[in-house]
Amino acid sequence: MAEGGKMAAGSSKMAAEAAVGQVVLPGDVLLLPARPEHDAERLPLGPEAAPRGRLLCGPGLRRCAAGLLVTKCGLLRHRQPGGGGGGAAAGGAYWVDSQQKRYVPVKGDQVIGIVTARAGDVFRLDVGGSEQASLSYLAFEGATKRNRPNVQVGDLIYGKFLVANKDMEPEMVCIDSSGKASGMGVIGQDGFLFKVSLGLIRKLLAPKCEIIQELSQLYPFELVLGMNGRIWVNGNPQEIVPGQQRQVLRAADWTGAK
Template identity: 60%
Template sequence: MFSGLKEKVGEVLLPGDEFSAPNNDTISLSDPVKPERVVCGPGLRRSGDRVVVCKSGVLRHKHPNTFWIDSQQKRYVPAKGETVIGIVTVKSGDVFKVEFGGSEQASLSYLAFEGATKRNRPNVQVGDLVFAQFMIANKDMEPELVCVDSSGRANGMGVFGAGGLLFTVSLGLVRRLLAPHSDVLADLQQLFPCELVVGMNGRLWVRSSSVQRSLIVANLLQSCDTMTAPQRQQLFRRVAQGAL
């Protein structure tokens, strides 16, 4: 275990902070995970026998041995297997170009949809929203998206967005929303029932019973970034009373 790292969980760390790491004690997220090893997530990197913090934020820990930095970062770096909300920008032959908020656009084949064949092409137009998963995401290759899972099923992915509202939040809030038993999501659904699609790239799509309620939900979620749980619950109750 890293010397002093576990004791810092929950504290704010800054770029350049270092911790000792015995040889062969860490692995990257793409390596097979062994129970006795430590996984360095976003914001932490290995440098020789040291672990260095490379972005500011709060140190988090997940049992048994996963550590990462939780920050208010808004710039998204694609990772294989993550699901994102993208916007189709170009329709060229057999490939669509999708803007997802990264440094470059991703490609999406027309065959990367459930049931798609050369004769049965999906109805995808420029400007459409797609909920898709990264199949290829590394610094040496163009990012590639698919709208099917490993078994070839859509599993909720594909073109969507009719009648809803798209907006952006920090990547930290996205992780809180996608966490099991998310308190933010539970408070929201209790007061404002709505459909919500969450992309790992910081984009959220919401559709409620009216346009006004969709705007209220979007504003509430964007306000949650810097609020404590009591502050958030108080705000939700106050807005709900005014909306009734």
């Protein structure tokens, strides 16, 4: 993008809905449909009216004056709000599905971090990015100055990014907007941690993922998926955990070949 918000020469523009499933390149601009917020005659009312959701901009995209600017090469994806229809004007999320090697923190992403150090009231976590993330001891459910969480160096933390941009240090929390853990916090001492590609993680987190459904029929287990490509799995007995890892990695080869 050139200075002053003008598009660089050679960049192409296309409708976002028409580009879903196609290859997009850095510099491409995705045009969004108009949303007539003040058209009272067209605004549906009543219990059957569809809610007007917010359009989310995911990895590989950023907002610009014309719509969405592509920053990574890959396939454009779109998810409808709640899995229903309604087009981009009804909300949902756009993102670029790319073969990115290193994880880049994104606000709201839930990841698995490894505690590497403690500096005062802040824990330092390795999240697989270019720099470590910080986590305050108050960012746990029920934590106070007197009641501090029991976190040690080497522990695994499942949390989400509260701050993630190129100008600030990534900051994580283990509570949601209501102050509840919602499954986040220190992961159990048992289990097994391994790493897969970022593309496979997105497939595993998709609704009604066949891989997860098939594994759940074979073994009883606990599974934590981090958007940074880390997977923690715990089963009983422990002997089945390596088997689950092999199943997931075999699924990675199968999905990559499709």
